[in-house]
Amino acid sequence: GAGVSQTPSNKVTEKGKYVELRCDPISGHTALYWYRQSLGQGPEFLIYFQGTGAADDSGLPNDRFFAVRPEGSVSTLKIQRTERGDSAVYLCASSLNPSYGYTFGSGTRLTVV
């Protein structure tokens, strides 16, 4: 596609539920990133994929968060036992070359009630 596509654009879930957030990167981009942006803050790094493997998952806050990219294209961020503190905009970005800038999607706004 022309840009990075994220679905859903909005997700409301109850505390304790499981959610999956999807990212469809720009075609051919081998690098894929997940960031989380809380209200009034800059994006915070979660995880970086190069191809199918997670090259850096140092930003995942705890073991409730997990991400996959099984075929080196679409990625899914999975959050188990959601907490109200997980409420934020989850941003996905992709890049052809990890040494340079990357393109963000519009994000998924997650609200845990």
Place this chain on the structure above:
Amino acid sequence: QQQVKQSPQSLIVQKGGISIINCAYENTAFDYFPWYQQFPGKGPALLIAIRPDVSEKKEGRFTISFNKSAKQFSLHIMDSQPGDSATYFCAARPGTASKLTFGTGTRLQVTL
């Protein structure tokens, strides 16, 4: 630990004026410094970026000034327009990693 400090938090500039946003960093391993522009409901979009081997980079109305010894860099928006009203983020990345560390953002409002 906040590794990139950004100021001001908000900024109001008249149309045609110069908008200046400043960032300071601590990690001397950083070697790539981009600026992103974000509109409400959208993801950040790359505006301009600089590496520490140059002190200034200009693209259209946008200029990055970089001071390696002071560990500071700034974004200047010349002839600011109402369409420039957005939140701006500075960021930095070390050469050995791919993840960006972002500043806290500056909300710019350009008035008529």
